[in-house]
Amino acid sequence: MATKARRIGGDWVESTDPQTGKVYFANLKTRETSWTMPEEVKRFQEESVKKQKAAAARAAEQEKAKSSGSSKKPENAWLERTDPKSGRPYYYNPYLKQTSWTKPDDVAASATGAGDGKGAWVARIDPRTNRTYYYNQVTRMTSWVNPDEEEAATTGRSSTRTSLSTGAAASMVKRISKRLSAQPDADEEPAYQAGPAPPTNRTSARTSVRMGEIGAPKAGSRLSMADVARLKEAEAAAAGEGTSVVGLPQEEVKSPPVMDRFAKLRALRERTQKDDEPDEEEVATKQIDLEDLAANAMAEVTYDLNMNNYAEQYFKLTRKGFATKKTVHVADLLTWKGEKIKSSLHPLSDPALVHDAVLAFSNILCYMGDKPSRDPMDNALKIFKITVGAPEELLDEVYCQLYKQTNANPDATSCLRGWELMAMCAGLFPPSSKLEKYLLSYIRQTTESQPYPGVGKLAEYALLRIVKSLDLGARSEAPTKIEIAAVREISPVKIRVTLLDGRILDMEAESWTSVADMNQAVGNQLKIEDATPFSLFEINSNDEERALDDEDRVLDVISYWERERARQRRHPPEFQFVYKVRFFFDIKEDDEFAVQVAYHQAVHDVTDSRYPCSEEDAFRLAALMAQERFGDFIDDDSDHFGDELQAFLPAKYYHETIEVNLKDEIRKIWALLKGYDSQEAMCNYLDYVRSWKMYGSAFYFVEPQQRDFPPDAVLAVNAKGILLIDPETRDIISDWPYSEIVTWGHSSITFVLVAGNLIRSQKYYFKCSVGSEINTLVHAYVNRLADE
Secondary structure (H helix, E strand, O other): OOOOEEEOOOEEEEOOOOOOEEEEEEOOOOEEEOOOOOHHHHHHHHHHHHHHHHHHHHHHHHHHHHOOOOOOOOOOEEEEEEEOOOOEEEEEEEEOEEEOOOHHHHHHHOOOOOOOOOOEEEEEEEOOHHHHHHHHOOOOOOOOOOHHHHHHHHHOOOOOOOOOHHHHHHOOOOOOOHHHHHHOOOOOOOOOOOOOOOOHHHHOOOOEEEEEOOOOOOOOEEEEHHHHHHHHHHHHHHHOOOOOOOOOOOOOOOOHHHHHHHHHHHHHHHHHHHOOOOHHHHHOOOOHHHHHHHHHHHOOOOOOOOOOHHHHHHOOOOEEOOEEEEEEEEHHHHHOOOOOOOOOOOOOOHHHHHHHHHHHHHHHHHHHHOOOOHHHHHHHHHHHHOOOOOOOHHHHHHHHHHHHHHOOOOHHHHHHHHHHHHHHHHHHOOOHHHHHHHHHHHHHHHHHHHHOOHHHHHHHHHHHHHHOOOOOEEOOOOHHHHHHHHHHHHEEEEEEEEEEEEEEEEEEEOOOOHHHHEEEEEEHOOOOOOOEEEEEEEHHHOOOOEEEEOEEHHHHHHHHHHHHHHOOOOOOOOOEEEEOOOOOOOOOOOHHHHHHHHHHHHHHHHHHOOOOHHHHHHHHHHHHHHHHHHHEEEEEOOOOOOOOHHHOOOHHHHHHHHHHHHHHHHHHHHHHHHOOOHHHHHHHHHHHHOOOOOOOOOOEEEEEEOOOOOOOOOEEEOEEEEEEEEEEEEEEEEEEEEEEEEEEEEEEEEEEEEEOOOOOOOEEEEEOOHHOOOOOOOOHHHHHHOOO
C-alpha cells in the first residue's frame, strides 16, 4: 500500500517504508535519506516556532499600547449568524455595527499572556494538494506542522492560555473595520483574501521538461536519453575508447538551444524554397468569426428583464446618512455617478469585500475618464487583480457597478470606455445565476438602442464573451495589456505558433479559446485530417518544455508567461507555442500533411539527440532528409548542404573541422535513394525511427520502490508500452507492453503500475512528481489500442 509523504521543513519529508513500516526522512532536493530526524529539520522547526511567537508578541504589544488609554469597553454582545452563501458562521455586534469571521472573545481567549498565539492553531485542508496545514486565528500565520504540538514535544511543558482583554480584542476589530471602510484610492491594493493561504508547496510547481542538459537527475524531471548517451561517450573518450567512421573527435557536445535550432531551420527553409510560391500559412485567414458568433449568442437571449427588479431584491437600499439612516431610490443606485461611492451596492459578507468593491469603483471611474488617471490601462489591470479568484458576490458587484456607470452616462467617451470594461470583464468571469438574465437583458437592449457610436458593437462583443464565460467558468489569470488592447479593438489576440520545420503560423485566440481548440485550429490550418496526435507545447529560452493541458486557456498561458518574466526580471525567459507530436500514434500515409508534421518531429528528435542513435543511423537518416528536401542526388560540384549541415545531424556527430568528410558520407547513401519522391522519403524516415524500441518515448526520472530495482531509474512511456531503464548503462531493466498492464494510477508523488494478468499480477510503485502526466500518456495509448 502506498504511503503519503508529509513535508516537515525545508526540502525534507517524512514517510513510511512500505516494506518495513518504519518511519524515515528524505530530502527531495539532495535525495538524502535518514532513519532519524535530521538536525536541519529540528533547527528549522524551532526557528519557525520562534518566528511565529515573535510576530504574535509584537502584534499583541501594539494592541496593548493602543488600547491602554481607553477606559470604556464596548458592549460584549457578539451574535453568531450563518452566511447563506457560503454556509460559514460569522459574528455580528449590534452595538459596534461590525461583523467578523471569528468571535473576538474566542480569539482573545485563545491567545497567551504574551499574545504569542499558542493554542490558536486549527487544522485546515489545502484544496490543491489535500494536505493538512495549520492556521493561527490570532496571528493569521500558516504552517505545515502544528507549532503547539512541536513546542509540547520540545519543552515537555503544556501551553498555558491567558487572554487579551475584551477591550483590546474589540479595539482591534474596530480598527480593522475603520481601515476597510475608509475611501480607498485607486492605486491601493485589494484587501480581500479568499481565506488563509496554505503554506507554499514548492513541489506542486509546474513541471518543465529540460532538453539536452546533462544535469544531476531529480526525481520527477523529464530528460533526454541522449544526455545519458553523451555522458557515457564522453567517459569512454576520456579513457581512450570509441571510434568514428569519419574521425570525429570524441568529445561531449550539447545540442544547440531549441530556439537557435528553429532559426537555423527557418534559414534552411528560406534557402531551399526561395523561388517557390508564398507559404499557405502566410495568407491571412479569418479563424474566429466574431460577428457570426455574436449573432448566435444574441439569439439565445430571448428574455427581457428589468434591472430595477434585481436591485430591489439584492441591493442595499438603506444607507447611513449624516445622522440617521435613509432609504435610497433604486434609480439613483443604477444611474451613472461621477463621484466615488462610499459603500458597495450589495450588502457584502466581509468588510474586506466592501473595501475592494469601493476600490473597484474608483478604478472604473479612472479608466472611464471620470477621474484623472496616470494610465487607464493600469486601472483596468487593478480591477482584474481585484476580481481574479474573488467570491461570486464581489464579481456581481463589479458587473452592477459597470451597469451603473454605462446607464444614462452623459459623456460618449466615458460610456464607450465603460463598455470596454464590460467586455473585458465578460471574458474573465461570468455573472451569478441571480444576475445572469438581468445583465444579458441589459446588454441586448443596449445593442438595439446604441446610445453612442461604437457602443452597440462593444455590447454585442460583451454579450458573446459572457455567454462563453457562462459555459466555461472563470479564468485563472488576469488579461495582459495585449489582450486589453485587442478587446478595445473588438478583435481576437494574435498569437504565433512555431512548427518544427521552422515555419511560424499566425493564429487567433479569444478569451474562451482552450488549448484543445487551438490544437484543432492549427490542424485545420495545416489541412491535417486527424490532429489527435498533435498538441501545443510551451517552450522557453531555457530549453524547458511543457505539454499544455487541453483545458488550459491559451490567453491564460500567455498571462502566466508575463508573470514569469516579471518574477525573473533580471533574466526574463522568452516563451513560445510549438505545435508537435505528443501522442506517437500510427499516422495514415494518405494523411499527407499529418505525415509532414510527424516527419519534422522525427527529424527534430533525431537531430536534437532525444534518443540513442548510432553514427550509421545518423548518416542514413541525414541522407533520407536530403532526398526529401533536395530530390535525387546529382554528382556535380554543387553544395546542397551549404553551411546548414548542423540541421541534418545530431550535435555529437557534427564538427565543423570535418564537414567535408561528413558530407561525403551522407552523399554516398543519398545516391542510393534515387527515385524516392518527397512523401516516400518522409515515410521511410518515419518507418526507420519507429523501429527503435525507445522512439516516441517520454522519459521521466523516477525512484522505484521495489527492492529488486535500482534506487534511481528512468521510466519511458511510448505507444508500445512502458520501459524501465538504468540511467547509467541505458539497459532496459523491465518492459511492460500494454497487453500486460492490468491497471495504473497516480498521486501527487507517485505513479502506480499493475502488470501481469487477471490471475497473477504485481504492483509497482514509482516515486515522482509527474504521475499525472505519465497517467495521461498511458491512458491515451491504451484507449487508442482499445479503439483499434
